[in-house]
Amino acid sequence: xxxxxxxxxxxLLARLFGAEGHLWSIGTLAGFMGFDLTGIPQNIGGAxxxxxxxxxxxxxxxxxxxxxxxxxxxxKGWNHGIALCQAGGLPPRPRDRxxxxxxxxxxxxxxxxxxxxxxxxxxxxxxxxxxxPAATARAQALLLAGQHWNDxxxxxxxxxxxxxxxxxxxxxxxxADGTCPIHAIPSAGIRGLTHxxxxxxxxxxxxxxxxxxxxxxxxRPGLRRPFDPDIHTVFQSILARHGRPDLTALxxxxxxxxxxxxxxxxxxxxxxxxxxxxxxxxxxTLRQWLAETGLAPPGAWLSRYDRPLLAxxxxxx
Numbered sequence: 606x607x608x609x610x611x612x613x614x615x616x617l618l619a620r621l622f623g624a625e626g627h628l629w630s631i632g633t634l635a636g637f638m639g640f641d642l643t644g645i646p647q648n649i650g651g652a653x654x655x656x657x658x659x660x661x662x663x664x665x666x667x668x669x670x671x672x673x674x675x676x677x678x679x680x681k682g683w684n685h686g687i688a689l690c691q692a693g694g695l696p697p698r699p700r701d702r703x704x705x706x707x708x709x710x711x712x713x714x715x716x717x718x719x720x721x722x723x724x725x726x727x728x729x730x731x732x733x734x735x736x737x738p739a740a741t742a743r744a745q746a747l748l749l750a751g752q753h754w755n756d757x758x759x760x761x762x763x764x765x766x767x768x769x770x771x772x773x774x775x776x777x778x779x780x781a782d783g784t785c786p787i788h789a790i791p792s793a794g795i796r797g798l799t800h801x802x803x804x805x806x807x808x809x810x811x812x813x814x815x816x817x818x819x820x821x822x823x824x825r826p827g828l829r830r831p832f833d834p835d836i837h838t839v840f841q842s843i844l845a846r847h848g849r850p851d852l853t854a855l856x857x858x859x860x861x862x863x864x865x866x867x868x869x870x871x872x873x874x875x876x877x878x879x880x881x882x883x884x885x886x887x888x889x890t891l892r893q894w895l896a897e898t899g900l901a902p903p904g905a906w907l908s909r910y911d912r913p914l915l916a917x918x919x920x921x922x
Contacts (some may be wrong), residue, residue: 616747617843622646622664623655626819631770631777633692633800633813634793635699636727636734638770638786640777654713660767660779661713667691668774669810672840674804681896681912682822683889685840688804688812691773693754697729697797697811702754702789706747709737711771713778719749722769725754727789729799732813734787735769736761737778749915758785770815781837805849805882809869816917818843821894823845852886856898859890869906884910 621627629640640662646653653664668689675684702725709722722737723746738746742764749757763786767778770787779786793799800812821837823829845853862869869887879887888911891902895914901907907915 609670611666612702614670614847617670618645618664618668619653619690621816621818622662624818628786628817629777630817631775631813632728632732632812633697633735633770634790635697635729636732636770636787636789637726638734638768638777638779638788640770640779642761643783646673653731655751657774658780659782660777662775663778665774668813671804671806671810671812671849672844673805673849673852674844674886675801676885681892683892685818685819685820685844686804687816688800688806689772689775689814689816690806690810691731692810694811695730697731697799699795699797700726701727702726702791704750704752704754704757706750707735709735709769711776712737713776717767723750727754727787728802729797730774731811733769733771734789735771736764736766736781736787737769738764738766739781741765754789761785764780765817775814775852803881804886805852805885807849834897837893837897849882852882855883856886857892859887860894863890863894863902863906866903868903869909885908887911888914 621647623642623644625643631638631640642655642657642660642662644655646655646658655662669692671690672686673686674689677683704723704726707724708719709717709721712718712720717737720737721743722735725734725736726821734745740865746761746764749760762783764781766781768781768786769778800806806812817837818840865869891906891911892914894902901918
């Protein structure tokens with residue numbers, strides 16, 4: 606990966622933490638929670654603390670960044686994001702998904718320190734999902750200890766309190782609003798999967814959170830907007846510094862060949878096709894070429910790498 610220092614990494618996170626239009630997902634497929642607070646974080650003891658009407662969060666140094674681009678199901682589209690990862694450690698093992706009573710000793714407000722909370726039994730080493738009931742609902746909530754998460758999710762959602770996702774370097778607390786913001790994919794947890802297979806996470810890295818900055822071609826999934834080159838440039842600079850070096854080099858080489866009207870064959874490694882992540886990078890580059898220039902990539906590239914884009918371009922003409 607890149608040689609970005611912890612200071613450089615944390616400086617970037619400080620700009621993104623609380624920035625408008627940046628969505629966060631905290632956790633892994635075994636347990637995660639969305640977080641979209643906006644505001645200016647405070648630096649308290651070297652940690653960034655963000656507070657809002659719907660919750661609060663604390664970000665500490667230590668995470669490694671992986672910027673990435675993946676394919677969208679929309680034939681002209683793509684996705685992008687930044688994973689906050691931890692390097693090293695044992696492969697994650699799923700927890701039993703049964704609730705247990707714990708003391709919330711990492712609460713972000715002093716008055717909540719050591720208050721009883723329910724560990725939801727989701728996640729794995731380094732990741733906890735909690736529900737800290739309000740004092741008025743504490744007795745009712747703690748009666749659910751020992752039950753399976755699937756059997757008491759709705760009962761917990763009806764109670765006042767705070768939903769919590771806690772990782773080695775990021776903790777978020779969301780005020781309960783009658784819905785449950787904690788999600789989990791049981792099959793992924795059982796298999797020890799932590800992230801989508803399409804995300805090019807380096808071997809030995811474990812993503813504990815994801816940031817999704819504004820996208821240059823859509824407001825949100827399903828709602829497109831005219832391509833915004835400034836938004837695109839911002840993320841490309843992050844990708845160049847914090848993406849996987851082999852994939853960013855492949856993207857640069859693909860763009861150079863497109864600009865020089867060279868054929869695609871030599872973009873492949875000798876004697877083999879690119880792996881799934883490399884193919885995705887080439888296809889994303891082709892889609893961005895169309896978005897940036899308004900010109901369809903040469904047919905030889907599309908027929909070799911991106912038939913959905915080829916069909917979309919043909920239907921457009």
